[in-house]
Amino acid sequence: MTDDKIYHLGIDTLVKKLGPPATIRFLTQIEPPTGDYTSKRHEWLDSLPDMDTLVSQIKQSNKEDKAGRNRISKLKTEITRNGKHLEKRAQKIPDQDLFSLGLEFLTDELGIIGTLRFIRLCEPDRGVYAIHRHKHPELDCESTRLKQKNDRKS
Numbered sequence: 001m002t003d004d005k006i007y008h009l010g011i012d013t014l015v016k017k018l019g020p021p022a023t024i025r026f027l028t029q030i031e032p033p034t035g036d037y038t039s040k041r042h043e044w045l046d047s048l049p050d051m052d053t054l055v056s057q058i059k060q061s062n063k064e065d066k067a068g069r070n071r072i073s074k075l076k077t078e079i080t081r082n083g084k085h086l087e088k089r090a091q092k093i094p095d096q097d098l099f100s101l102g103l104e105f106l107t108d109e110l111g112i113i114g115t116l117r118f119i120r121l122c123e124p125d126r127g128v129y130a131i132h133r134h135k136h137p138e139l140d141c142e143s144t145r146l147k148q149k150n151d152r153k154s
Contacts, residue, residue: 022090
C-alpha cells in the first residue's frame with residue numbers, strides 16, 4: 001500500500017470506530033521519540049535489581065498487562081456497540097486507554113506494519129501527513145467546531 005492509502009485508511013478507521021473528536025485526541029498523542037537513549041541506558045544498567053526482584057517485577061508487569069488488555073477489550077466492545085462508535089463514551093476514555101484502543105483498531109485494519117507506517121506518517125514535524133500539515137475533511141470540520149466551542153466559553 002502507498003503511504004497515502006495507509007494514511008487515509010488509518011484515519012477512516014479511527015473516525016469510524018472512535019468518532020472525530022476521539023480521533024483528534026488520538027492523533028495529538030503521537031509524538032516523535034525524544035531523549036538521549038545512551039545516557040538513559042547507562043542509568044538503567046547501573047540500577048538493575050537482583051535476579052529475584054527482576055523476576056518478581058516481570059511477573060507483576062505481566063499481570064498488569066493482562067488486566068490492561070482485558071480493559072481495552074471491554075472498551076473496544078463498548079465503543080463499537082452495534083457496529084457504530086459511541087462518541088460520548090469515547091470522549092470519556094482516559095488518554096492512555098484511548099491511545100491503546102486506537103492502536104487496536106488500527107492494527108485490526110492495517111496490521112502491525114501498516115500501523116507503524118501510519119504512526120510514522122502522522123508524527124508532528126516529521127510525517128508527510130502530520131495532522132497540522134494535511135487536513136482530513138471530517139477532522140478539519142471537527143477541529144473547527146471544537147475551536148468555536150472553546151471560543152464561546154472564553
